[in-house]
Amino acid sequence: MKNNNLFPCLLALVFLISPLQAQKTEKTSPEFLQYTNSKWVDSIMETLTPKERIAQLIMVAAYSNRGSQHKKEILKLINEQKIGGLVFFQGDPKSQLELLNDYQLASKVPLLGAMDAEWGLGMRLDNTISYPYQMALGAIRDDSLVYDLGQEVARQLKRTGLHLNFAPVVDVNNNPNNPVINYRSFGENRENVAQKGIAYMRGMQDANLLTSAKHFPGHGDTDTDSHHALPQINHPFNRLDSLEMYPFKELINAGGSGVMVAHLDIPALDSTGVPSTLSKAIITGILKDRLGFKGLIITDAMNMKGVTKGNAPGVVDKDAILAGNDLLEYTEDVPKAIEEVSKAIKQGLISQNELDQRVRKVLAAKQWVGLNNYKKQSTKNILKEINTGHAKFLNRKLVEASLTVLKNKNSILPLRKLDTLKIASISFGAQKQTQFQKSLNLYAEVKSFQVKANATAAEVAALKQKLSAYNLVIGGIHDDSRFPRNTMKFSKAVQQFIGELSKEENSIFSYFKNPYSLNKIAGIEDATGLILTYQDTKTTQDLAAQLIFGGVGANGRLPVSIGDKFKSGDGEDVKGKLRLKYTVPEDAGMNSKVLFHGVDSLMQEAIKKKATPGGQILVAKNGKVVLHKAYGYHKYSDTIKVKKNDLYDLASVTKISSALPALMKLQDEGKFSLDASIDDYLPYFKHSNKAGIPFRQILAHQARFKPWIPYWKNTLRKNGSYKWYTFKKDSSRRFPIKVSENLWLHRNYQKKMFKAIKKSELEDEAKYKYSGLAFYLLPAIVEEISGEDFRKYINENFYDKLGATTLGYNPMKSYKKSRIVPTEHDYLFRHKPIHGMVHDEGAIMMGGVSANAGLFSTANDLAKLMQMYLNMGTYAGHRYIDETTLRDWTKTQFPDNDNHRGVGFDKPYLQYKGENSNTAKDASKASFGHTGFTGIMAWMDPEEDLLYLFLSNRVLPSRSNTRLYQLNTRTKIQQVLYDAMK
Structure with missing residues (x-):
C-alpha cells in the first residue's frame, strides 16, 4: 500500500x-x-x-x-x-x-x-x-x-x-x-x-x-x-x-x-x-x-x-x-x-x-x-x-412516536367543534384519493381533492374556486419516490398555491417528504398547523390524519435544521386520546392472531351457510379500534363487495341511537323524567290505559304494552286493495310520505298509528315483554319537550358534534343507492325488494323517522355514539350526557321481576343460558347494548372498555332466514373478543 x-x-x-x-461512557468490550x-x-x-x-x-x-x-x-x-x-x-x-x-x-x-x-x-x-x-x-x-x-x-x-x-x-x-x-x-x-x-x-x-x-x-x-x-x-x-x-x-x-x-x-x-x-x-x-x-x-x-x-x-x-x-x-x-x-x-x-x-x-x-x-x-x-402482530404494532408505535408538530397556532390540533367545520382535503402530488384522505374521513365528512405535482396555474385556479365553500383546508404533501429524497418536483404553480394556503387562517399541512425539502417551499412555515412525518407510507398517512383529529398525539422533535425555517429540536406536544384511535389489536392488549382468525372464520362460516350475504364488524377496546372490516357482498347473487363506508339499516339499534340519547339529555336539563308517563308529554294519551305508567317501566319493557301492531294491515280492504285514505300510487300534497316507488301514504296516517297505540290493550301481567310501541311516540315527545324538529335536535346535539355523518334517517336523500346495503324482498306489504329505505313497516309509515327503527349508518359512525356511551357520556372533550344518568339507564331496572333490561338498553340475561343467551359468556353484567332485527348488534362492556358492532342484512332475501340466530354468529364473535384479551 x-x-x-x-x-x-x-x-x-x-x-x-x-x-x-475523553470518552463519556465506561468502556465495554x-x-x-x-x-x-x-x-x-x-x-x-x-x-x-x-x-x-x-x-x-x-x-x-x-x-x-x-x-x-x-x-x-x-x-x-x-x-x-x-x-x-x-x-x-x-x-x-x-x-x-x-x-x-x-x-x-x-x-x-x-x-x-x-x-x-x-x-x-x-x-x-x-x-x-x-x-x-x-x-x-x-x-x-x-x-x-x-x-x-x-x-x-x-x-x-x-x-x-x-x-x-x-x-x-x-x-x-x-x-x-x-x-x-x-x-x-x-x-x-x-x-x-x-x-x-x-x-x-x-x-x-x-x-x-x-x-x-x-x-x-x-x-x-x-x-x-x-x-x-x-x-x-x-x-x-x-x-x-x-x-x-x-x-x-x-x-x-x-x-x-x-x-x-x-x-x-x-x-x-x-x-x-x-x-x-x-x-x-x-x-x-x-x-x-x-x-x-x-x-x-x-x-x-x-x-x-x-x-x-x-x-x-x-x-x-x-x-x-x-x-x-x-x-x-x-x-x-x-x-x-x-x-x-x-x-x-x-x-x-x-x-x-x-x-x-x-x-x-x-x-x-x-x-x-x-x-x-x-x-x-x-x-x-x-x-x-416474521410479520407478527407485535412486529406490526411496533412499526405503528415508532411512526406515532416520530410524528412532529412544527406549527400549532391557536391549538388548532387536534380539531374540535366538528359541527362548525366544513372541511376540504387536498393531496398534493397525488392523482387519486390517498390513505391520508381516507383516514381523515373516518372522523368527519371531508371533501377530497387531488393536485398533480405538475399542475398548471389554470388547474390550480379552478380548484381555488371550489375551496371557497370550505372553512378549513387540510393539505397532504406527498412524495413520488420510494425514498424520501431532498428534492422538490412540484410545479411553480403548485408551490405557490401551497404558500398561499399556508397564509390562510385555517390551514393544516401534513408533510410526507424529506424534512430538508421543506426549505424549498416558500411560506409553508406560516401554516396554522404543520405536521412532519419524514416519509410517505400508508402508516404515516393514516397516523397523521388521526393526529389531526386527536386519535393519536405527537411529541416528536425535529432531528435536523431546515434552513432558517426550523431548528433541530423544534416540535410541539399534542395530546391524543380525544377521539377513537384506529390501530392494531396489540395496541389494546389483544392478540391479533386470535382476534382476526376467530372473527374471520365465523364470518366466513355465516356467509358460506347463507346466514347473511356480508357485513361490517368494528371492535374497539380502550378507545382504540382494533378491528374494522367489511365482509362478503351486498346480496348473495351480487358482485358488489361490502365496503367499510357502506350504510346498513340499524333496525332496533335505532332505539338506543336516536330518541334515547335525546331523552337522557333532556333529563339532565330537568325537562324529562323517568317517573313521568306518556300523557305528561302527549296530552292525547291522558284518558288512555297508558296514562300514568312511568317511563322507567315503559323503556324497560315492563309496562304491559303489546309487542307490536301490524299497522300496514289496517290499510287493506277485505279484497286486498288499499283504503282510499291510506295509499296512492303517486305523490301529492295529501299523500307526501313515500313508502316505495309507487306507494305514497296519506299525510295524516301517523295520527291513526298513534290512535292504534292508544287503544291497544295491555297485557295482564306486569313482567318483561319486549315492545316497540312507545318508541313510535318518542320522536313526538322529544319535539314536544324541546320545541325542535326531532331530526334537527339529534343531529345538532349528537351526530354532527360526534362527526357521525352517515348516522341518520332516509339515507337516499344524502347517499348513492350503491352505498346502501339492501334488506328484505318484501312480498307482504310493499311487494318490492327493500333497498335504501327502512325495512321496518311501521317506521316507513312514519316517513322513515321513528325511534323504533329507521336509522342507517356505517359501523364506524355508529361507533362514535356507542363510544360516547362507553365513556359514560363524553367524547372528544365534550359531555353529552351526565355520567349518573347513563349509569342509571344502563343498569338492570327490575331484576326482582326476572327482567334483565335497562332503560331502553338491553342487558345480559340474569342467568347465562349458553347458546341461548343474548351475549357471550364472558360479557360482564355491567355490559349493555341492543340488537336489531335486520342482523345488527351493538354492545358495550364498561368493565373491559370494550365496544362491539356487528352490522349485517340477514333478512335478505327474507326475514324467515334465521340462520344467523341458529349459528349464534354474533355472540360467538363477541366471545372471540374476550378470548383475544386472554
Whole structure:
C-alpha cells in the first residue's frame, strides 16, 4: 500500500495537533471476544489451511431472487474458496432461508450471514416490514422504542438465518445535500445520534445479533455518493474528532460488536488521498489503537466506485486487510483476493499471526451467534412468524412516536367543534384519493381533492374556486419516490398555491417528504398547523390524519435544521386520546392472531351457510379500534363487495341511537323524567290505559304494552286493495310520505298509528315483554319537550358534534343507492325488494323517522355514539350526557321481576343460558347494548372498555332466514373478543 511508510508520521502528527476527547461512557468490550481462544475456535483453526483462513475474512454478495445459476456460483465459492460469509440482498425470506440452509450444508465452516437491514428486513426482502428510516427515529424522544426496534429486527433477521446486521448508521448528517446518508441518519445532533445508535445497537446485541456501526469515521457531511465516486471531507481533525467520530466513540465504549469503515478521502486523517477503507492511519491508527476498538472491523462494499476506482480487484481487498479490516464485504474477485493476501503474508506486509488473530475474531463472533452448534432452520410459517402482530404494532408505535408538530397556532390540533367545520382535503402530488384522505374521513365528512405535482396555474385556479365553500383546508404533501429524497418536483404553480394556503387562517399541512425539502417551499412555515412525518407510507398517512383529529398525539422533535425555517429540536406536544384511535389489536392488549382468525372464520362460516350475504364488524377496546372490516357482498347473487363506508339499516339499534340519547339529555336539563308517563308529554294519551305508567317501566319493557301492531294491515280492504285514505300510487300534497316507488301514504296516517297505540290493550301481567310501541311516540315527545324538529335536535346535539355523518334517517336523500346495503324482498306489504329505505313497516309509515327503527349508518359512525356511551357520556372533550344518568339507564331496572333490561338498553340475561343467551359468556353484567332485527348488534362492556358492532342484512332475501340466530354468529364473535384479551 502506498501510504504505509507515511503511517507512523501522520499518526504522530495527528495526535500532537489534537488529542482525542475523553470518552463519556465506561468502556465495554464486545461480548463475542470471550470466545477468541475457545475450544471450538481452536478446533476450527486447526482444520484451516492458510488460504482457508484468509477466506474466512471474505463475505460475498448473495441473492435469493436470481435463480439456479447464481446459486451454483455461490456454491462454487463455498466449495472451492471456503469463504467465511454471505451478505444477502434482494429476495424473499423463505427463498433466502432455503438457500442459506443449502449453503451452510455445503460449507466446511458455518457461514456468517449478514444483511444491510437498517430499517429492517423490508430494506432488502419482499413481504416483510420496513420500519421508519433513521431520520424519523431521530425524532423519537423515547429511546426505549429504538431499543425495542433493535430487538425485533434482530428476531426477524435471525428467523431468516442471519447473524449480522450492517447497522446502525451513526453518521451525523450535517449536510442537507448529502445524497447517500441523509434520511438514513438519526440527525444532526451528535448526542441524539449516539443515544439512538446505542439503543438500536443494544437492542440487536441483547437479542444475540452482531451489529456494525457505520460509516466510520463519519459520512454525514458529504455531497458525493461513495457508490459512484470517492467523497472528500475537508474538516480539520478537531471538528472530525468532536463531531463526526463522536457517535462511533460512544458506541465503541458501549460494547458495539462491529464498525464499518466508509470509502472517504479525509486529508486531516490521511493526507495520501487513499479511501479510508484502505487507510492504515485511519483504521489501525485511530480506530484500533487510539479508540481501542477490538471488535469486528468491516469494509463498506468493496464493489463501490469510491474504493474500486484506480484499484484492481483482489489488490484492493489485500490493501483493505493491510489497513486493518477484519471482514471484506462484497469482494468481487475472491480467488484474486486470497492470492493477493497470501502474497502480502509472504512479503512480510502482514504476519500470519496477525491474520490468524483476525480469523479467530471472526470465528469467535460465529460462536457467539451460535454457529458452533448450527442447526438447519425450518421455513414453515416463516412469513407469519416474521410479520407478527407485535412486529406490526411496533412499526405503528415508532411512526406515532416520530410524528412532529412544527406549527400549532391557536391549538388548532387536534380539531374540535366538528359541527362548525366544513372541511376540504387536498393531496398534493397525488392523482387519486390517498390513505391520508381516507383516514381523515373516518372522523368527519371531508371533501377530497387531488393536485398533480405538475399542475398548471389554470388547474390550480379552478380548484381555488371550489375551496371557497370550505372553512378549513387540510393539505397532504406527498412524495413520488420510494425514498424520501431532498428534492422538490412540484410545479411553480403548485408551490405557490401551497404558500398561499399556508397564509390562510385555517390551514393544516401534513408533510410526507424529506424534512430538508421543506426549505424549498416558500411560506409553508406560516401554516396554522404543520405536521412532519419524514416519509410517505400508508402508516404515516393514516397516523397523521388521526393526529389531526386527536386519535393519536405527537411529541416528536425535529432531528435536523431546515434552513432558517426550523431548528433541530423544534416540535410541539399534542395530546391524543380525544377521539377513537384506529390501530392494531396489540395496541389494546389483544392478540391479533386470535382476534382476526376467530372473527374471520365465523364470518366466513355465516356467509358460506347463507346466514347473511356480508357485513361490517368494528371492535374497539380502550378507545382504540382494533378491528374494522367489511365482509362478503351486498346480496348473495351480487358482485358488489361490502365496503367499510357502506350504510346498513340499524333496525332496533335505532332505539338506543336516536330518541334515547335525546331523552337522557333532556333529563339532565330537568325537562324529562323517568317517573313521568306518556300523557305528561302527549296530552292525547291522558284518558288512555297508558296514562300514568312511568317511563322507567315503559323503556324497560315492563309496562304491559303489546309487542307490536301490524299497522300496514289496517290499510287493506277485505279484497286486498288499499283504503282510499291510506295509499296512492303517486305523490301529492295529501299523500307526501313515500313508502316505495309507487306507494305514497296519506299525510295524516301517523295520527291513526298513534290512535292504534292508544287503544291497544295491555297485557295482564306486569313482567318483561319486549315492545316497540312507545318508541313510535318518542320522536313526538322529544319535539314536544324541546320545541325542535326531532331530526334537527339529534343531529345538532349528537351526530354532527360526534362527526357521525352517515348516522341518520332516509339515507337516499344524502347517499348513492350503491352505498346502501339492501334488506328484505318484501312480498307482504310493499311487494318490492327493500333497498335504501327502512325495512321496518311501521317506521316507513312514519316517513322513515321513528325511534323504533329507521336509522342507517356505517359501523364506524355508529361507533362514535356507542363510544360516547362507553365513556359514560363524553367524547372528544365534550359531555353529552351526565355520567349518573347513563349509569342509571344502563343498569338492570327490575331484576326482582326476572327482567334483565335497562332503560331502553338491553342487558345480559340474569342467568347465562349458553347458546341461548343474548351475549357471550364472558360479557360482564355491567355490559349493555341492543340488537336489531335486520342482523345488527351493538354492545358495550364498561368493565373491559370494550365496544362491539356487528352490522349485517340477514333478512335478505327474507326475514324467515334465521340462520344467523341458529349459528349464534354474533355472540360467538363477541366471545372471540374476550378470548383475544386472554
